[in-house]
Amino acid sequence: MKKVLLSILAAASVCAGAFAVDEITLMNYAQPQEKAILDSVVARFEETHPGTKVKFISVTGDEYAAKIQAALAANQLPDVFYLGPESVRQYADNGKVLDLAPYIKNAKGVDFDDLYSSAVNAYRYDGKYLGQGDSIWALPKDFGPFAFAYNKTLFQKYGIPLPSKDTPYTWDEFISVCKKLTKDTNGDGMNDTFGTGLNVHWAFIQFVWGNGTDFLDETKTKVNITDPKFIEALQFWADMTNKYEVTPSATQAQSLDTYQRWLKGELGFFPAGPWDLSTFNKVLPFDYDLIPWPVHTSENETATYRGGVGWAVSATTKNPSKAAELALYLSADKEANEMFCDQDLQIPNLKSLASRYTSKPGNPQNRQEFINIIEKTGRSWPFDYTYNRVWYDNFYVGIQKVLDGKMTAEEYCKKIQPKLQRDLDKALARARQSARR
Structure with a gap:
C-alpha cells in the first residue's frame, strides 16, 4: 500500500511539472x-x-x-x-x-x-x-519621427508653388512662403490664415539643429545655449511672431490653439507624427503632405527628433x-507590425515592411519622409544623454519673455546658461555615482 501511494504521488508530481x-x-x-x-x-x-x-x-x-x-x-x-x-x-x-x-x-x-x-x-x-x-x-x-506637414489645399488656393519633398526651405524661403499664407480673408483687419503656429517645447529644437548647433556640446557635459548659432535660432523663432507676424499672436492662440487652427485648415505648416495620421485622415478638410524641416541656409542639414x-x-x-x-x-513580430501599419498606428519596426507603409494610398503621399527621419535625419532628445532632464526643462521656464518680445534671445540665453549648467552638473554627478555602484 505504501509503495502504491508513493507511486501515485510521484506520478502526480510529474504531471504537475509537465503542466507547470x-x-x-x-x-x-x-x-x-x-x-x-x-x-x-x-x-x-x-x-x-x-x-x-x-x-x-x-x-x-x-x-x-x-x-x-x-x-x-x-x-x-x-x-x-x-x-x-x-x-x-x-x-x-x-x-x-x-x-x-x-x-x-x-x-x-x-x-x-x-x-x-x-x-x-x-x-x-x-x-x-x-x-x-x-x-x-x-x-x-x-x-516617433516628427515630420513637418503642410496644407496642400491652402497652397493651391493661394497659388503658391508646392514645396520640395527632398530639399528643405531655408529660413528666408520659409518666411517668404509663410507671409504669403498669412491673410485677412474677410477684410475685418484680423488675419484668418497663418503661415504656421508651433509649440516651442516640441518644435524649437528643429530650428536649433537646422542652424548647425545643439543644446549641449559634443561631450554632452556643457550647456551650449550661448553659442551664437543657438541664440540666432531662438531669436528667429521669436521673430516669426513679433517681427514677421506669420503666427497667431499670444491672444489669438488663447482663443483658439494652433492645433485646432491646423485641423480647421487655417495654418500652412504644422508638425505631424505617425500617431497623428489616423486622426488627420478622418477629420482634416484639406489635403496635406510631409516635407523636411527648414534650415538656416542651404549649407545646413535638416534634422528632427526621433522618439x-x-x-x-x-x-x-x-x-x-x-x-x-x-x-x-x-x-x-511581423504580423503585429503589419497590423500596426495597416491601421496607421505606427510605422512598422521592420525594414522589410517599409514599402508597405510608404505605398499606402491617400494622405500624406510622402510617407517616405518618416523613413528618412528614422534612417538619416532623426536625432535623440538632448536629455536622453543626461541622467535627468531638469536642466533642459528649466530652459523653458522663463522663455515666454523672449516669445513676447520683452527680452532678446541673447539676453535670455546668457542669463539662464549658468543655472542650466549647474543643473546639468548635478545630473552628471548623479550619473557618476550610479555608475560606481
Whole structure:
C-alpha cells in the first residue's frame, strides 16, 4: 500500500511539472486599437511558447508613469514594460533592467536584424555613453519621427508653388512662403490664415539643429545655449511672431490653439507624427503632405527628433529568457507590425515592411519622409544623454519673455546658461555615482 501511494504521488508530481506554467507580467499603456492588436500578439506568443502565460496589464498614458514609479520604489517592476531612451542610463546604472543582448541570439520566430539599427541603438548603453556598446537595455516598441506637414489645399488656393519633398526651405524661403499664407480673408483687419503656429517645447529644437548647433556640446557635459548659432535660432523663432507676424499672436492662440487652427485648415505648416495620421485622415478638410524641416541656409542639414519607447525586461524577473523572448516578439513580430501599419498606428519596426507603409494610398503621399527621419535625419532628445532632464526643462521656464518680445534671445540665453549648467552638473554627478555602484 505504501509503495502504491508513493507511486501515485510521484506520478502526480510529474504531471504537475509537465503542466507547470511560467507567468510573465507585461505592462504598457495603449489606445484601444493598439491594445486589441497586442492582445492577439500575446495570444500567439503563448501558443508558440507552451508553458508560458502572459499577464497583460494595460493602463492609460496618464496612469503609467505613476504606476511604474511605484513599482520601481517597491522593487516590483513588471517582467516586461515600457522604457524610454531618456531613462536607459538611470535604469541600467541602478541594475533595474536586463541587458537583452545575450538573449536576442536565441530568440525564436522573429528576425532581430530586420529592426532598424537606429531604433535599436537608442537603447544601447556601454555604461558611459548612450547609443554605444554591445549592451541593449530595451527593444523598440515603436519610434516617433516628427515630420513637418503642410496644407496642400491652402497652397493651391493661394497659388503658391508646392514645396520640395527632398530639399528643405531655408529660413528666408520659409518666411517668404509663410507671409504669403498669412491673410485677412474677410477684410475685418484680423488675419484668418497663418503661415504656421508651433509649440516651442516640441518644435524649437528643429530650428536649433537646422542652424548647425545643439543644446549641449559634443561631450554632452556643457550647456551650449550661448553659442551664437543657438541664440540666432531662438531669436528667429521669436521673430516669426513679433517681427514677421506669420503666427497667431499670444491672444489669438488663447482663443483658439494652433492645433485646432491646423485641423480647421487655417495654418500652412504644422508638425505631424505617425500617431497623428489616423486622426488627420478622418477629420482634416484639406489635403496635406510631409516635407523636411527648414534650415538656416542651404549649407545646413535638416534634422528632427526621433522618439518612441522600448520594451525592457526587469532585472528581478524569474524568467529572464522568456521575458526577453517576449520583448523581442512584441518588437519584431511581423504580423503585429503589419497590423500596426495597416491601421496607421505606427510605422512598422521592420525594414522589410517599409514599402508597405510608404505605398499606402491617400494622405500624406510622402510617407517616405518618416523613413528618412528614422534612417538619416532623426536625432535623440538632448536629455536622453543626461541622467535627468531638469536642466533642459528649466530652459523653458522663463522663455515666454523672449516669445513676447520683452527680452532678446541673447539676453535670455546668457542669463539662464549658468543655472542650466549647474543643473546639468548635478545630473552628471548623479550619473557618476550610479555608475560606481
